[in-house]
Amino acid sequence: MTINEIQDEIIEEFAFFDDWMEKYEYIIDLGKSLPLIDPKYKDEAHLIKGCQSQVWLHAANEEKQVDFTADSDAIITKGIIALLVRVLSGQPAEAVAHSDLYFIDKIGLKEHLSPTRSNGLVSMVKQMKMYGVALA
Amino acid sequence: MATATKNKRTNKVDFDKIRKDFPLLKREMNGKPIVFLDSAASSQKPNYVLRAMDQYYKKLHANVHRGVYQLSQEATDAFEKSRRLVKEFINAPSEKECIFVRGTTEGINLVASSYGRKNLQAGDEVLISTMEHHSNIVPWQMVCEEKGAHLKVVPINEDGEMIMSEFDKLLTDKTKIVSINHISNALGTINPIREVIAKAHAKGIPVMIDGAQAIPHLKVDVQELDVDFYTFSGHKMCGPTGIGILYGKAALLNAMPPYHGGGEMIETVTFEKTTYNTLPHKFEAGTPDIAGVVGLGAAVEYMQKIGHEAIAQHEHDLLKYGTAELKKIDGLRIVGEAKEKASVISFLLEGSHPYDVGTILDKLGIAVRTGHHCTQPLMARFGIPGTVRASFAFYNNKEDVDKLVEGVKRAARMLG
Structure with a gap:
């Protein structure tokens, strides 16, 4: 599936939620089930510091395709990371570099990707795209 | 300043009336009446000042x-x-x-x-x-x-x-x-x-x-x-x-x-x-x-006009009530239990990050501060990434505290 096909799939899934509680319960579950980052990458070099929560991001490339693993100390942040990884991991580096992540806004989680929130997510998305540029 | 008056008979300050001096407290946040518990960061403004x-x-x-x-x-x-x-x-x-x-x-x-x-x-x-x-x-x-x-x-x-x-x-x-x-x-x-x-x-x-x-x-x-x-x-x-x-x-x-x-x-x-x-x-x-x-x-x-004595007493009552109610929640730990304390309650929910608790409270219309509160060395001293902090001003009331306690319970259920 392409990046946009996955985004559309997520938007469709989120349309089933009746209220914010259901949505956040789902995100929290995603956070709990995110495959763990290899502990050796949970170091200073892979850390994206936020004022509120911290994020660790690792990228591996295989034949111009980028595979992301990530983690956060906050579970809601981690749940959103799980969505970002689902959308961008395994995609061609070129596509990652030029991706437009419209699904975040569409599923009503824009506030978590606001620079003022300072949870590390904005910098993480930027970092993911940079990996895309570097590995393309 | 007509509203910031004392009841002549009892000489008690009417804090319910005082709350009405603050227009912002009438607004909603995330579709719920706002419960503003972040006055330690910045207080709201009464009409008199505006x-x-x-x-x-x-x-x-x-x-x-x-x-x-x-x-x-x-x-x-x-x-x-x-x-x-x-x-x-x-x-x-x-x-x-x-x-x-x-x-x-x-x-x-x-x-x-x-x-x-x-x-x-x-x-x-x-x-x-x-x-x-x-x-x-x-x-x-x-x-x-x-x-x-x-x-x-x-x-x-x-x-x-x-x-x-x-x-x-x-x-x-x-x-x-x-x-x-x-x-x-x-x-x-x-x-x-x-x-x-x-x-x-x-x-x-x-x-x-x-x-x-x-x-x-x-x-x-x-x-x-x-x-x-x-x-x-x-x-x-x-x-x-x-x-x-x-x-x-x-x-x-x-x-x-x-x-x-x-x-x-x-x-x-x-x-x-x-x-x-x-x-x-x-x-x-x-x-x-x-x-x-x-x-x-x-x-x-x-x-x-309100008087520091009345303000301190009202806030102390909220602190005492809030501390007692929050302590009843399983896995909740209060950070900072000095004998002499102002109306600030910093706390952690066991196994939950302050950011997660704060996010759920926000959805419930409750404004608290989360994070290190610009005191990173202090957080390092306690070995924690930060806390959730509720702070009470004289325009807060028991109902605000009750909503906070309910909200924290809900966050504990969702995150646990």
Whole structure:
């Protein structure tokens, strides 16, 4: 599936939620089930510091395709990371570099990707795209 | 100020009525009536203050201390009236010792930069505590680095209280100034500043107090405290943002070099040499935040009308009730349980990150602060990434506390 096909799939899934509680319960579950980052990458070099929560991001490339693993100390942040990884991991580096992540806004989680929130997510998305540029 | 009145029969302040003075508290957040529990970061503003600032701009505005025309004189009168109100509010000996600054941060920077640069030498020490806000750490670090002086830090115990026996040991002949907060923003601890000041003075060491958190809650009398510098922000005591006060003893202020150069702070200027104005103008370069000053004066009047005693009692009741109710929640740990405490409750839910708890509370319309509260060394001392902090002002009520407790329970269920 392409990046946009996955985004559309997520938007469709989120349309089933009746209220914010259901949505956040789902995100929290995603956070709990995110495959763990290899502990050796949970170091200073892979850390994206936020004022509120911290994020660790690792990228591996295989034949111009980028595979992301990530983690956060906050579970809601981690749940959103799980969505970002689902959308961008395994995609061609070129596509990652030029991706437009419209699904975040569409599923009503824009506030978590606001620079003022300072949870590390904005910098993480930027970092993911940079990996895309570097590995393309 | 019709609403901030006391019931004549019981002499009790009607806090339900006072709550109505704050228009913002009528709004919603995320579709729910707002429960504002972040007054330690910044308080909301009553109509009385908003009106004073509006009226100033509509009827009085002109630059101060400059014009010969009537309007400028009236603006200057309004500006200087606020200084008088502040002087009385903190019982300063003279208005000249009350300097308008942008806030607590600028007050500390002014003293660190001006007093610090003049008086610190290589090997000297500045004494602070573990529970200082970054704004009472970094300015001292900067001047220490420049001068080759050292920052010494008084440790705290598990309850979040300064260990006074350690303070005694750290207060030495090398100490050139002590700078401590009156109340910790992250823990709510009320520090024993009388003891700190007395012990420092016994060795001839001046003391600066960061009063940002204390001024909205306690009666501060700078003469009774015999404090050398006391600084606070207007926006935490119902006043506007961008204005605050640095009180300093005249003898100290007079001996200090100016902080900023510009208009207002000069006596005569030639290209060869400038002589400086007298206090307080020496430290007030440039056109000041006149509307802010007028708003601060109104905030002082408003707070005084209610009375510090009634405010402290009401907030203490909320603190006691909130602490007891929150403690009933399984896995909730309160960070900072000093015996003397202001209406701040910092807490953690076992296994949950403060950001997650804060996010769910936000969805429920409850505004709390999460994170390190600009006290990273303090969080490191407790070995935690941060806390969730609920802080209560006199316009909060028991219902706000109940909503917080319900919200935290819901967060615990969702995150657990």
